[in-house]
Amino acid sequence: MNSKSYTLEDVGGIVVRKHHQAHRISIKLKPGQPPAVVVPRFATFDMGYRFALENREWIASHLQQIDSALKSNIYNEERPFSTRYHTVRFSRCQTRCVQAVKADGGYEMRFPANTDFSSAQVQRQIRMFLTELLRNEAKHYLPDRVAKLAAAHGFSYKQLTVKNVHTRWGSCSAQNNINLNICLMTLPEYLSDFVILHELCHTVHKNHGPQFHALLDSLVGGKEKLLDKELNKYKIQI
Numbered sequence: 001m002n003s004k005s006y007t008l009e010d011v012g013g014i015v016v017r018k019h020h021q022a023h024r025i026s027i028k029l030k031p032g033q034p035p036a037v038v039v040p041r042f043a044t045f046d047m048g049y050r051f052a053l054e055n056r057e058w059i060a061s062h063l064q065q066i067d068s069a070l071k072s073n074i075y076n077e078e079r080p081f082s083t084r085y086h087t088v089r090f091s092r093c094q095t096r097c098v099q100a101v102k103a104d105g106g107y108e109m110r111f112p113a114n115t116d117f118s119s120a121q122v123q124r125q126i127r128m129f130l131t132e133l134l135r136n137e138a139k140h141y142l143p144d145r146v147a148k149l150a151a152a153h154g155f156s157y158k159q160l161t162v163k164n165v166h167t168r169w170g171s172c173s174a175q176n177n178i179n180l181n182i183c184l185m186t187l188p189e190y191l192s193d194f195v196i197l198h199e200l201c202h203t204v205h206k207n208h209g210p211q212f213h214a215l216l217d218s219l220v221g222g223k224e225k226l227l228d229k230e231l232n233k234y235k236i237q238i
């Protein structure tokens with residue numbers, strides 16, 4: 001057994017997880033996930049639970065901060081941003097100007113110590129960085145992926161354009177030019193493949209009629225409805 005669930009007063013469900021590389025007990029908070037207590041392999045699950053119990057107030061207050069950041073769509077120290085390949089964290093430290101440095105698994109955007117993350121200007125700065133990151137990832141990844149999927153299923157298209165729009169994951173013009181949203185890089189690969197296949201099917205069927213759905217459904221193993229539902233859980237949002 002690698003993990004065990006507990007309930008913590010004022011917090012709710014938590015998970016204590018053993019990790020072979022952990023040297024000490026730590027608490028990991030991620031938006032949309034129950035708090036996780038990571039313990040070294042030699043420690044017991046109960047030690048993890050007791051650690052969480054001792055830090056209950058800290059956990060509860062940080063969860064609240066994550067919650068309100070999510071609600072107001074604000075990025076801050078408690079709310080990082082993840083693409084499929086990178087996580088961007090935000091921090092305040094002794095720096096005079098904003099810096100983005102490579103950190104493990106992604107980037108750290110460092111702001112001066114007196115930065116107010118709720119300011120619109122700071123959020124704009126963050127979103128500009130995230131947009132560029134997504135655009136870069138999309139430009140590296142999507143052209144190859146679309147070409148591969150098109151070749152695998154015998155589709156042809158004219159041009160692929162990568163865009164930052166707020167309304168659609170993708171579109172396909174009457175001339176079979178495909179537009180894809182840079183936010184596809186925030187989706188798991190199978191869902192971004194689903195969007196790409198949807199647009200590729202439009203090179204054959206321009207509307208959403210029964211033939212279109214039959215074709216798309218056959219390409220995703222009969223899971224079109226299921227995948228549509230999953231995709232709807234994600235927002236096009238930076």
Ligand SMILES: [Zn+2]
Pocket residue numbers: 198202208
């Ligand atoms: Zn469509």
